[in-house]
Amino acid sequence: MRIGLLTEGGYPYVGGDAGLWCDRLVRGLGQHEFDIYALSRSERQEAGGRLPLPPHVGRVRTAPLWSAADDGVVYGRRARRRFAEAYGELAAALCTAPEPGTSRGAPESSGPEADRFGNALYALAELARDEGGLAGALRSEAAARVLERSCRAPGALRAARAARVPDLLEAAARLERALRPLSLDWYEDDGLGSADLCHAATGGAAALAGLLARHLAGVPLLVTEYGVHLRAHYLGASDGAPAVRALLASFHRRLAAEAYRRAACVTPGNTHARRWQERCGADRAKLVTVYPGMEASRFTDVGESADCADPYTLVWVGRVEPTKDLISLLHAFADVHRKEPKARLRIIGSAAGADGTAYLGHCRALAAQLFPDEAEGVHAVGDNPVSFEEIGGPEVPDLAEAYAAGAVVVLSSVVEGFPISLVEAMLCGRATVSTDVGAVVEVIGGTGLVVPPRNPRALAEACLALLRDPERRERLGAAARARALELFTVEQNVAAFRGIYLEILSHSPVRRVLVDGAGEPLPFGAPAEAQVPGRWTDPLRLRARPRWAGAAHPAPDAVSATVPLKESVPVAGGAR
Template identity: 25%
Template sequence: MKICLIAEGSYPYVTGGVSTWIQTLMTEMPEHEFVIYVINADSKRKGRYVYELPPNVVEVKEVCLDSYVMEKGKWGRRFQLPQEDLDNIVALISGDETLNWEGMFNLLRSGVFENTIDFLSSKDYLDIVERIAERVNHPLPFNDLFWTINSMILPLIVTVREELPEADLYHCVSTGYAGIAGVLAKHLHGKPLLLTEHGIYSREREEEIIKADWVKGEFKELWIRYFYTLSSAIYAAADEVITLFHRNKEIEVEMGCPEEKIRIIPNGVDVGEYAELPAVPDDGTIRIGAIVRVVAIKDIKTMIHSFALVEKEIPNAELYIMGSADEENIYYEECLQLVSSLGVNNISFTGQVNVSEYIGKMDMTVLTSISEGQPLAVLEAMANGKPVVATNVGSCKELLLGKTDDDEPAGIICPVLHYEKIAEALITLCRNRELREAMGKSGYERVSQFYRKSVFIDKYRTLYQSLGR
């Protein structure tokens, strides 16, 4: 079977839980061929992979959203678009439920426009923005609204106008633009469509937009509604929707995904891989590990603030931030400046490392994300018998505290952004070796019972076979 995996901004350009999940899925299923269809914001990343592609990857299709900068168009043309096409684009931007995706695809892929800029520089597009301005009814400069809508719709047009490789099954690993590519694939080729939602993409974009300086306050609602509209398209079109834990399923149902489509398949790790790792050195140092990319959504700044408090109470504590730092360079520099301004001495940014060479030497791990799905970093720590301090995001609470009141804790859950509570939890574990060992044992037993890689792979193998027949 040929399976097309559709990803956005992750594999094979950056490391992380979703990328590792994709690599594992392909590696463990050599009986299938895989096509990677990846949507990437920056053409400079094209061909710069951080993963060695498995031999059963037969094609990589890279869609660069900034490709439009090389296009040329003539301002002010009139294409005389049918009223239903104009209505459809207004519905897309305004979040109207009358949106017809089939009509949208047919319009944007038609020969009417030579390229993306042709449409965005047309009088027809100007008419659309004027209609939306009437609906928004904000006393805002028309020019600001025009360029805001331009920024919203441009990546969608670039994505929709690209050709999709033919496959027996299309599998999206998020909603958003990747999800739209999947809906388009089903429209063009009539093959089954599967969605695995690790985190809730539209919720993550909402959090980013609320905090973003680049989106003016009046336009935040417009952006947020737009991303929910994109998600609703694949919820409607997908044959099956896979999520990782029960709370995500509840959110998807709240957002309009039919409950009967959704099934839960947790992530998994090979517990045996963590059995013989290097042990914690008996040298009096308390080592805290963070298996995490240095990006804003992981909230490394809160982690730094927390450790600054830990270091004052536990002078022999060390924090190792183990993950790539080149994805958001400005944010990484801000983190370094924060370390310096707080006068923290014992923080090491290791860059990307082989986790198995480090995690065994840690006394505990920490995760301070503001959004997660089911983080592989937590599963890896539990598989190695390490207690975890994590924020209450995604499935972290379920992983660390279990599903029932009788389950023994495998770590401590803290509020998002609350660096004092996180520091308090870390200090508690630093001072209590017996507690660390008890929580580590509980985590190991939970992973061994409920989160095995072999089970996760078998369930997807069966799912592929049932859909791809």
């Protein structure tokens, strides 16, 4: 089958957010043809280049979210009226306060307001397809006036009613950026219209493009979120006036609900993400948990060896930033070192950005204060109880060696989504001590110790318990490795999506009816095996006509067959 893979700020760009798992997925499903539709977030990202692609990637089409070219189209009277009506409905849906008793974070997944938002969104997309010029219209003074009327209307959000003119202009500009996928030329028969399935690798703009392909071309949609886009927006929406933040939050909330409602299947990466999606209106029957796949082979040598560099060493591995709460870890280790003088702590990782660099300096200063006798050499590996290191040096040449450097791996975060470093430690067969945040408990599954976050005393007691009991460490490490190999490998991830693709396609209607020379329909003219490359896929010498001939919105020209074979979906740790 042909898969249209939709990404935002990720694959196939080098260093993209979702680049690694998308690349593994594409390479693991070599029997399918992939077309990649990538939305880039910055000019710098595009300049960084792309990853090398396998031969079954047919094409790559990219579009920037950081700029929008005005095509110079000036709307006439009819087009202006269509735009005012559609944008007015969209703005009214965004400004409408939730119904009494509705959770603040969970919009209605169905009902008049959900339909109002979706209908307005698709009306704008149809206007862009028919007339063009949508980018300019969204940046026009008329758009700001429409937004102002909706903010001043009775029953509007309290924050929106207080919006001033600069706030309205800023909100209109940010909404125009969020709606840029509506103006793309991706949805015709030579683009996503020829795909059998759209797979959005994240929420937000990628899911919006998938919604438009579904509406304009009838292509079924699969949405995967390893980090919930709406949650990321809430955490990062700290700038702007209250009115701007309220309108943007309403947009992303309703967009998430629309994507979950229209998608054929939604695959969260863990139960933590699944709960967010359910609160945003996702139907439980559509949710299938698929864990991220990790490359286990790079950790095989360490995982199969019972040896460690030092049985009294604690190891922390990751990106140094305030959410990792190394301050609590250092205070906990001070308690550990008082009770076990042989204990050492190796902090292995690099700082992320200016905030991370400043935080790393603060941690080093605290380590020198907590261990004054060894303050002069606190940055080096030796007799000092605390060391700060980076991967790639002589002591830690690679990631596997970082986990092999100690007997216990510690995670001290206060905010965490899916803990990648924890899975890596499990693949290395290491016992772990972690804080109860994000999906940690789900990942550990009883193979490690879990303590409350921001609790140095509990963290110290758990670390001491494992340092003093080598048999328990070995038992937990073996169980952790077995669990990671069962649930969190690339093979499990690829197998799950292979089954999900077939399951979705088996329930998708044929979008084109083949007819013979006399115009009579051929019910089996597009057999299931036509989805698999081979001699039977030679071009059919048949004349085809759309099923909805003469309808207002005819079906696309792509041939897609219903797969009669239902294959069970092997999903690691999830249930349909």
